Structures are given as C-alpha cells and as structure tokens.
Amino acid sequence: MVSAVIKTLGFLAMKxxxxxxxxxxLDWQILQLLQKNAKWTYTExxxxxxxxxxxxxxxxxxxxxxxxxxxxxxxxxxxKTGMQQITALITIHTxxxxxxxxANRLSESPEVLEVSSSFSxxxxxxxxxxxxxxxxxxxxxxxxxxxxxxxxxxxxSIITKKYKEEASPLLL
Amino acid sequence: xxxxxxxxxxxxxxxxAFYFFTSIGNYTGQSAASLDEFLQKIKEVNIKSLExxxxxxxxxxxxxxxxxxxxxxxxIKGLRNMKVVGNAxxxxxxxxxxxxxxxxxxxxxxxxxx
Numbered sequence: 001m002v003s004a005v006i007k008t009l010g011f012l013a014m015k016x017x018x019x020x021x022x023x024x025x026l027d028w029q030i031l032q033l034l035q036k037n038a039k040w041t042y043t044e045x046x047x048x049x050x051x052x053x054x055x056x057x058x059x060x061x062x063x064x065x066x067x068x069x070x071x072x073x074x075x076x077x078x079x080k081t082g083m084q085q086i087t088a089l090i091t092i093h094t095x096x097x098x099x100x101x102x103a104n105r106l107s108e109s110p111e112v113l114e115v116s117s118s119f120s121x122x123x124x125x126x127x128x129x130x131x132x133x134x135x136x137x138x139x140x141x142x143x144x145x146x147x148x149x150x151x152x153x154x155x156x157s158i159i160t161k162k163y164k165e166e167a168s169p170l171l172l
Numbered sequence: 173x174x175x176x177x178x179x180x181x182x183x184x185x186x187x188x189a190f191y192f193f194t195s196i197g198n199y200t201g202q203s204a205a206s207l208d209e210f211l212q213k214i215k216e217v218n219i220k221s222l223e224x225x226x227x228x229x230x231x232x233x234x235x236x237x238x239x240x241x242x243x244x245x246x247x248i249k250g251l252r253n254m255k256v257v258g259n260a261x262x263x264x265x266x267x268x269x270x271x272x273x274x275x276x277x278x279x280x281x282x283x284x285x286x
Contacts, residue, residue: 088197090197093201134196137196137197138193138196138197141193141197141199142191142193142199143187145199146191146193146199146203147186147187147189147191147203149186151199151201152201153199153200153201154197154198154199155197155198156196156197156198158196158197
C-alpha cells in the first residue's frame with residue numbers, strides 16, 4: 001500500500017495566515033485521493049474529479065514544489081516479508097527542562113520512527129521504535145535513552161499486532 | 173589481569189552507569205555509577221529489577237566489563253546459579269557486594285596495572 005504523506009499542519013498554518021499558496025477545493029480533493037492511493041495516475045484522478053489529467057498534473061506539481069505533499073512512501077507489511085522486526089511504543093517520563101533535548105536526541109536515531117510529546121498528569125515523550133529483536137531493543141533503550149539527562153523513567157510496550165496503519169487523514 | 177581497587181571503586185561516566193529495569197525497556201529511574209552506589213540501589217530498587225538483571229547476567233557483565241571486578245562478577249554468577257529470587261536475592265546480593273566493598277576498601281591502594 002502506498003500513501004502520500006502530507007504536511008497538514010504546515011498547510012493549515014499557511015491557510016490561516018494567508019501565506020504561501022492558496023489551496024482551492026480541487027487541491028483538497030486531489031490530496032484526499034492521493035492519501036487513499038498515491039499510485040492513481042493523473043488520468044484516474046482526473047476522471048474521478050471530472051477534470052483534465054493535465055490539470056491534475058499541474059496541481060500535483062505545485063503541491064510538491066511547495067512541500068505540501070512531502071513525500072510518497074510504501075507502507076510495507078513486514079510480517080508478510082518474514083523479516084524479523086519488532087516495533088515498540090516507548091513512553092519516557094522526563095524532567096520538563098530536558099524534554100526538548102531528549103526529544104531531539106531521540107529524533108536523531110534511525111531506529112526511532114516517530115517522536116512526540118504529550119501531557120496528561122505530567123509531560124512525557126512518546127517514541128515509536130523498531131528493532132530486530134527484544135535484546136537489541138532493550139540495549140538501545142538502556143544505552144541510548146536511559147542515560148540521557150532528564151530521563152526519569154521509561155515504559156515500553158511491544159506491538160504484538162497492527163490493526164490499522166494509515167497516514168493522517170485530511171479532516172475537512 | 174589485575175585491576176586496582178581504586179579503579180574498581182571509581183565512579184564511571186553516565187553512559188557507563190548501571191540502569192535498573194524491571195523488564196525489557198521498562199526503566200525504573202534508578203541507576204548506579206559506582207560500586208558504592210550499586211550497593212545502595214540493591215536496597216532500594218524493585219525486587220523485579222534485581223531478578224530481571226540477575227538472570228540476564230547484566231550484573232556480572234557490568235561489574236566485570238565496566239568496573240573491572242572479575243572476582244565479584246564470579247560471586248554473582250554463583251548466586252545466579254543458585255536460582256535465588258525475592259528478598260533472599262536482595263539480601264544475598266547485598267551481602268556479596270558489601271563484603272567485596274569492605275575487601276576493596278581495606279586493601280592498600282598500591283598501583284596494580286590493568
């Protein structure tokens with residue numbers, strides 16, 4: 001399955017501030033279709049929206065040039081490839097003074113797929129990490145995350161089954 | 173290869189410290205950067221953490237490879253082989269480390285090269 005990853009927040013900011021390019025309904029519809037299936041051709045998209053394929057081409061070119069369409073990527077089902085890999089969701093409780101630094105350091109690691117911060121009772125950093133096996137995952141956490149200044153404790157859940165995995169939808 | 177008591181007793185860098193986990197990826201927030209601190213943490217950490225690390229051979233690896241104390245590492249290996257768990261493990265581990273600390277601190281600080 002292939003999906004377009006779209007810089008939604010960046011776009012919304014432009015829309016609100018009136019900066020950058022202005023998007024119309026057709027742009028939005030194209031983006032929605034690309035998120036469903038980025039392999040649809042210009043003609044297929046044009047047919048769905050009742051516009052010429054050249055129009056679709058021009059619009060997509062413009063969306064790419066302005067970084068609204070950030071990239072196209074394949075979402076691979078690793079289970080089916082037989083490749084040994086585990087994914088873990090890590091919650092890092094941090095000293096608030098150090099959380100930014102910790103998030104930046106995590107973001108530098110290739111095995112870390114996503115990094116975000118959230119707040120409920122206290123500020124935490126959330127990270128999605130891949131590893132070949134549990135031993136390597138533990139080594140990574142013990143050697144690369146636990147020693148970072150400001151890490152108070154860490155909770156890790158290993159994903160056992162994925163029920164859905166999609167790019168963020170455009171909530172219009 | 174002999175390692176001097178002062179070297180075994182030193183404080184190591186943050187990256188080389190021992191970090192206590194209760195299971196894969198679950199860090200307690202407790203760490204030890206020296207044998208003295210390690211002894212203190214034995215009293216404090218969740219018993220699950222002691223069991224987790226003992227049976228993964230983490231204690232003996234850190235003590236031998238980072239601190240350089242193969243004698244204490246061997247003692248801990250013996251404890252693992254006895255399959256001790258729970259508070260008996262905490263007590264026994266505390267005994268072994270405190271005994272070794274006394275031994276090391278009682279040893280004249282002569283320079284013995286690594």
